[in-house]
Amino acid sequence: MQCNCDHLVSARAGHYFNCISVWDEKEMGFPCPKNADGSLRLRNAHLKQLDCDVLYHLGLDTSTDLRAMFEDVKFVCMGGTKHRMREFAIHMCRVLGVEETKLLNLTKHAHRYAMYKVGPVLSISHGIGIPSMSVVLQEVLKLLHYAGSRDPVFFRIGTSGGLGVPPGSVVVSAWGLSGTLEKSYDVPVLGKIRKLPSFFDERLCQEVAAAASGDGYSTYIGGTMAADDYYRGQARLDGPLCDYTEAEKMAFLRTLSELGVRNIEMEATAFAGYTREAGVRAADVCVTLLDRLQGDQVTSSKSTMMGWQMRPIELVGRYIAEHCRSQQA
Numbered sequence: 470m471q472c473n474c475d476h477l478v479s480a481r482a483g484h485y486f487n488c489i490s491v492w493d494e495k496e497m498g499f500p501c502p503k504n505a506d507g508s509l510r511l512r513n514a515h516l517k518q519l520d521c522d523v524l525y526h527l528g529l530d531t532s533t534d535l536r537a538m539f540e541d542v543k544f545v546c547m548g549g550t551k552h553r554m555r556e557f558a559i560h561m562c563r564v565l566g567v568e569e570t571k572l573l574n575l576t577k578h579a580h581r582y583a584m585y586k587v588g589p590v591l592s593i594s595h596g597i598g599i600p601s602m603s604v605v606l607q608e609v610l611k612l613l614h615y616a617g618s619r620d621p622v623f624f625r626i627g628t629s630g631g632l633g634v635p636p637g638s639v640v641v642s643a644w645g646l647s648g649t650l651e652k653s654y655d656v657p658v659l660g661k662i663r664k665l666p667s668f669f670d671e672r673l674c675q676e677v678a679a680a681a682s683g684d685g686y687s688t689y690i691g692g693t694m695a696a697d698d699y700y701r702g703q704a705r706l707d708g709p710l711c712d713y714t715e716a717e718k719m720a721f722l723r724t725l726s727e728l729g730v731r732n733i734e735m736e737a738t739a740f741a742g743y744t745r746e747a748g749v750r751a752a753d754v755c756v757t758l759l760d761r762l763q764g765d766q767v768t769s770s771k772s773t774m775m776g777w778q779m780r781p782i783e784l785v786g787r788y789i790a791e792h793c794r795s796q797q798a
């Protein structure tokens with residue numbers, strides 16, 4: 470049940486209200502405008518009151534000269550696994566002509582994520598799902614704010630299940646769709662659901678997709694459903710618990726497909742919602758490991774999948790390299 474009330478949810482009343490607060494974008498000055506020099510102006514007055522801000526999950530804090538370390542960052546690339554993001558960092562060393570021996574995990578003291586810096590590129594692992602991804606994303610936004618990085622662009626380099634596209638295809642997300650089929654990231658704040666619109670930057674999306682032409686596999690621009698679960702949340706039949714029929718599963722997947730969804734993963738809505746709110750451009754670029762209209766299990770060989778996972782890495786790497794070359798010219 471939806472209500473417009475401001476009071477707290479009463480458990481004693483025996484039922485719960487879903488108090489929804491949709492941001493009035495004009496009233497809230499949304500998305501957050503950047504400073505004139507392109508640096509990030511985060512909308513949080515409380516940050517100014519901190520003597521030292523501890524970026525706990527990154528193992529960094531503002532007593533370090535973050536400006537010296539990160540001011541030149543122009544691209545932040547995130548993906549689920551530490552292995553993939555090290556591969557991406559190695560790839561960027563080759564593409565940008567940086568010595569691989571200098572690769573250090575800059576967050577290793579926190580034992581949580583992995584973060585590498587290659588010239589103007591940060592490569593960071595984010596774990597599985599929105600809670601894990603959004604913690605590191607928010608700390609990276611603060612990191613770049615303190616460092617004075619100008620106009621950073623964010624990418625997610627991920628894997629996904631495709632919908633009606635051949636396995637190994639790459640999908641560049643136009644928008645994220647929630648598990649309840651809304652183009653928003655719904656985050657509970659102070660007991661109410663706040664809905665952050667989950668659209669990606671249209672120009673960036675087109676530019677990245679254009680950089681893919683001629684790669685020998687298909688690249689799509691489309692919607693991406695971000696599920697909060699890998700099994701029932703993605704309409705799989707092979708989880709430990711399942712309470713719907715195959716026909717119901719297929720009807721749901723076809724509905725998604727008709728809505729323009731081309732793939733399913735677990736981060737797109739929050740990635741779009743938070744980057745958009747912070748006023749930074751972002752793109753979600755995922756390879757598909759299977760066609761969910763054909764099955765649930767990921768059965769391709771490890772070497773095939775490793776090859777597929779290089780596709781978003783190479784595509785985003787090419788986009789960044791072209792940008793760096795055009796800045797030098």
Ligand SMILES: O=P(O)(O)O[C@@H]1C[C@H](O)[C@@H](CO)O1
Nearest residue numbers: 548549597598627628734735
């Ligand atoms: O970037 P990754 O490959 O982690 O993205 C998808 C979505 C989940 O994080 C995970 C589920 O297998 O893969």
Ligand SMILES: O=c1cc[nH]c(=O)[nH]1
Nearest residue numbers: 628629630733734735
């Ligand atoms: O089907 C898939 C494959 C990878 N990641 C997902 O979240 N779903």
